[in-house]
Amino acid sequence: MSVEKKNFLKCDDVSFYYKNSEQKETILNHINLDIPPGSIIAILGHNGSGKSTLAKHFNGVLVSKSGDLYFKDSKIRDVRIEIKRHIGMVFQNPDNQIVASTVQEDVAFGLQNLGLASEEIRIRIDEALEAVSMKDYANWDTHKLSGGQKQRIAIAGILAMKPECIVLDEPTSMLDPQGRKEVMDVIQQLRKKFGITVILITHFMEEAVECDRVIVMKHGTVLMDDIPAKVFNRDMELKDAGLKIPQSIQLMQLLRAEGIDISFDCLTEAQCIDELYKLLEV
Amino acid sequence: MPIIKTEHLNYEYSSGSVFHKTAISDINIEIEQGEFVALIGHTGSGKSTLIKHLNGLLKPTSGKVFIDGHDIWSDTKNIRKYRFMVGMVFQYPEYQLFEETVYKDIAYGPINIGIPESEIDERVMKSISFVGLDKTILSKSPFDLSGGEKRRAAIAGVVAMNPKVLILDEPTAGLDPLGRDRILREINEYHRKNNVSIILVSHNMEDVANYADRILVMNDTKIVLSGSASDVYCHAKKLKEIGLSIPQIMEICLGLNERGIPIDPLTTSVEDAVHQIIDLIKHREKDGQEC
Numbered sequence: 001m002s003v004e005k006k007n008f009l010k011c012d013d014v015s016f017y018y019k020n021s022e023q024k025e026t027i028l029n030h031i032n033l034d035i036p037p038g039s040i041i042a043i044l045g046h047n048g049s050g051k052s053t054l055a056k057h058f059n060g061v062l063v064s065k066s067g068d069l070y071f072k073d074s075k076i077r078d079v080r081i082e083i084k085r086h087i088g089m090v091f092q093n094p095d096n097q098i099v100a101s102t103v104q105e106d107v108a109f110g111l112q113n114l115g116l117a118s119e120e121i122r123i124r125i126d127e128a129l130e131a132v133s134m135k136d137y138a139n140w141d142t143h144k145l146s147g148g149q150k151q152r153i154a155i156a157g158i159l160a161m162k163p164e165c166i167v168l169d170e171p172t173s174m175l176d177p178q179g180r181k182e183v184m185d186v187i188q189q190l191r192k193k194f195g196i197t198v199i200l201i202t203h204f205m206e207e208a209v210e211c212d213r214v215i216v217m218k219h220g221t222v223l224m225d226d227i228p229a230k231v232f233n234r235d236m237e238l239k240d241a242g243l244k245i246p247q248s249i250q251l252m253q254l255l256r257a258e259g260i261d262i263s264f265d266c267l268t269e270a271q272c273i274d275e276l277y278k279l280l281e282v
Numbered sequence: 283m284p285i286i287k288t289e290h291l292n293y294e295y296s297s298g299s300v301f302h303k304t305a306i307s308d309i310n311i312e313i314e315q316g317e318f319v320a321l322i323g324h325t326g327s328g329k330s331t332l333i334k335h336l337n338g339l340l341k342p343t344s345g346k347v348f349i350d351g352h353d354i355w356s357d358t359k360n361i362r363k364y365r366f367m368v369g370m371v372f373q374y375p376e377y378q379l380f381e382e383t384v385y386k387d388i389a390y391g392p393i394n395i396g397i398p399e400s401e402i403d404e405r406v407m408k409s410i411s412f413v414g415l416d417k418t419i420l421s422k423s424p425f426d427l428s429g430g431e432k433r434r435a436a437i438a439g440v441v442a443m444n445p446k447v448l449i450l451d452e453p454t455a456g457l458d459p460l461g462r463d464r465i466l467r468e469i470n471e472y473h474r475k476n477n478v479s480i481i482l483v484s485h486n487m488e489d490v491a492n493y494a495d496r497i498l499v500m501n502d503t504k505i506v507l508s509g510s511a512s513d514v515y516c517h518a519k520k521l522k523e524i525g526l527s528i529p530q531i532m533e534i535c536l537g538l539n540e541r542g543i544p545i546d547p548l549t550t551s552v553e554d555a556v557h558q559i560i561d562l563i564k565h566r567e568k569d570g571q572e573c
Contacts, residue, residue, distance in 0.1 A: 046458040047429040092456065146325055173456045176324040176485040178525035203458050206530070244459035247530040247552050254556045260563065269530055273537040280543045280562050 008197065009035040009058065009087075009165060013067035016053055027053045029220040030067070037164070040191045040198040042208035042228075045217030046242025051201045054217070055169045058199065059087040071165075085114070088158030092170040094150035097157075103129070103145070104138040107156045114161065128160035131193065132186050148179025152186055159190070165197040166190060173203060180204070205232070205246045209267045216241055229264050248272045283351050284312040285447055285479050286336055286368070291345035293331055305331040307503045309345070315446070316477040318470070320490035323500030324525040329483050332500070333449050336481070337368035350446070366395050369445030373452045375436035379424035384410075384435050387424050391443045409441040412472050414464065430461040434468070441472065447479040448472075454489060466493060487514075487521070488529045491550065499526070515548055531555050 016028040028050045035041055045051045056062040057069055060080035069076040076083055091097055100106040104125050111121045129135045132152040137145070145153065151171050158166055168187065172180040184207060190196045200211060208214050214231040216224040218241040224231050232238070232249045245253075248269050252262050266275045291309040296302045306328040313319055323329045334340040335347055338354050338361045347354050354364045372378065381387035388406045397405065410417060413434040419427065424435055433453070440448065450469065454462040470493045473480045484490050490497065491511040499507035499514060501524040507514050514521070518528050518536060528536075531552050539547035545562065549555045 047461055148325075170456065176525065177527035178324055203456070205459070239460075242458045242460045244463075248534060250552045251531060251534065251555055254552060255559060258556065258560055260560075269533050269537070272534050273541070276534070276538055276559065277541050277543065280538070280545075280559070280566070281541075282566065 007034075007070060007073050008037040009033075010070040011054075011057075011067070012070065014054075014057065014064045014069060015066045016050075016057070016062065016064050027220055028057075028064070031220075031222055033215065033222065033225065035165075035197065035199065037197050038191065038195050039212045040188070040200065041213045041215060042211040043199065043201045043215045043217060044203070044205070044208055044241075044243055049217040049241070050220040051217055052169050055089070055167050055199065055201055058165070058167050059084050059089050061089070085161055086163055087165045087167060088161060088163040090151070090154050090158060090166065090168040090171050092173055094147045094154065094174065097154040098142045098150055101142060102138075103134065103140050103142055103153055106142055106153055107160050110157055110161050124160045124162075128156040131159055131189065132156045133182075146179060147175045148182040151175065151179070151183045155183070155186055155190075159194070159196075163196065165199065167199045167201075169201045170203065171200070172207070184210075205244065206248075206268075209246060209249075216243070218242075228267055232267060233264065284348075285315045285350055286313040287311070287348040288335070289346045289348070291332075291335060291347065292343050293335065293340060294343045297343055304503050306335075309505060311498065311505065311508075313447070313479055313481065315479055316473075318473050318480045318493055318495045319482070320494035320497045321481060321483045321500065322485070322487060322490065322497060322526060324485065327500040327524075328503045329500050330451060333370070333451060333481065333483060336447070336449060337365050337370055339365070339370070366443055367445055368447045368449060369440040369443055371437050371440050371448070371450040371453060373455060375440075375453075376424075376429065376432035379432060379436055379439075382423060383421055384415075384424050384427070385420040387435065388420075388439045388442050391439055395443060405442045405444070406438075409438040410435075412441055412468065413438045414468050430457055430464075433457065433465065437465075437469075445478070447481065449481040449483070451483045452485070453482065454484070454486075462489060466490075469493075485526070487511075487526060491515075491529070499524075512548070512550070515550060518548060 011031045011033040014028055014031040017024050017026040031054060043051050057064060060076050060083045063077045071083060071086065098106055099109050107125045107128055108121055111124055129138055132155055134152050134156060172183050187198060187200060191198050202208060209228050211228060214228050215222060216231060223241055232245050235245045238245060249267055252266050252272060256262050262275060266272055288309050288311050292307050293305045294302050295305055309332060321329050335342055341355060349364045349367060354361060379387050381390060385406055388409055389402050392402055392405050410420060415431060415434050424432060427435060453465055466489060469480060482490055497511055497514045498505050507517055518532060521528055529550055531549060535545050535549040535555055536547040538545050545558050
């Protein structure tokens, strides 16, 4: 493994607090994380656990009060401007992220600010819209899009900058089930097709189940950092942290408690159906 | 007599221009005093347009809205009165907090509808306890609260107006799972204790199934299904077709049923699914021995 691969994105003892004259409110408390390239990582946690504050550290929007974040051996605090080309961010509210009146202008916004040649911009817009399945909408008015479509445009805008990592802060929480599915499909593609590292902050356990690794935050600290199968097995601790395990996993746990032999790798809906089918087919 | 009734309600945006677009068509609903109704539908199905008619924020293109038996548009001078009877909590209500303290924010509504000052304090105290917030929070700035607390403080501001009907548009959006459960429980408690009618708008059937007496499902400007949670779940496939989610446990049972496993495809609880699966395994073992 190359040195670069070892140190892709790292938090080294990161703390952050807000301070006014009377009190100090700690938001992040000694966070240590090591995120390998090409992985998709979910960050879970109750409201106020520090998830979003941590996310804003990854691309230099916020700077830690103590400890440091590293991107490929550079301290992020030293490269706060450049880092935004390498690590892009998508936020919760689709309406707050659209800046232009047509879809392709919106995707072009970041590129124009990079000073790229217009032919290059054209190519990148087409590629990015293709990647989020929005090519047919290139000339549409942005205000006529659904929430799920707007989020995909926001992702395309970041994708066009060819980042190495994308951080998404609850990208689906304002969307309906259809919109959520569209956006999650695109997020999975980011890694599979483009090898982009994805950090997904979410309240939806079903989304976390499909990630490589799950980080659970509680009151500004990292409570768990493991593969989904191990994290979702600690249901009492998750409940303590304000979270709930998905029904698919609950079902598997209850069946195991009844002495039925079920693999611990069985997490998603589709996996549960397959496992139970094997068990019950005549 | 229903507290809210609509007759052939239609609404068209940009009516008369080339951009006209029907948002709701021929809606006929009745909501009884003390009923808990959930309104489900995907984005753009017409839910938000419909609820804005129920307290007179939008005037129908055609059709009528009755509140407490009165046609609310028969005399536009009275429309203010109906807006106080039907309280509305919009999506992300925490963005509407604006006062210096939580106390002032909650008191703002009651003061504006002319409640005597002597009663204001009682109203504020009552509504803060209904939404499960501690009294110490009243002197704080609403902007210093956490997300969940802000949401509850905003709901308290509407509750303080003592509406007969409380309409909430996606009150759990963006909250963590326990925060979601908590707000729904509090709304239900408020509904039971005060015999207030609740209309809860949501994308999520799983959230509302436990509380709602009746579920109305909207699709493409119309009400397409109406009934108890189990009545509506009978149409699981239709719900999926119109872009709504069904509980995960139901998805699993439906998937197994489709592959020929004799399990009830409309199972709504995990415990129920466990019982059925164990019975199936026992049966199979018995059959195996007989062979």
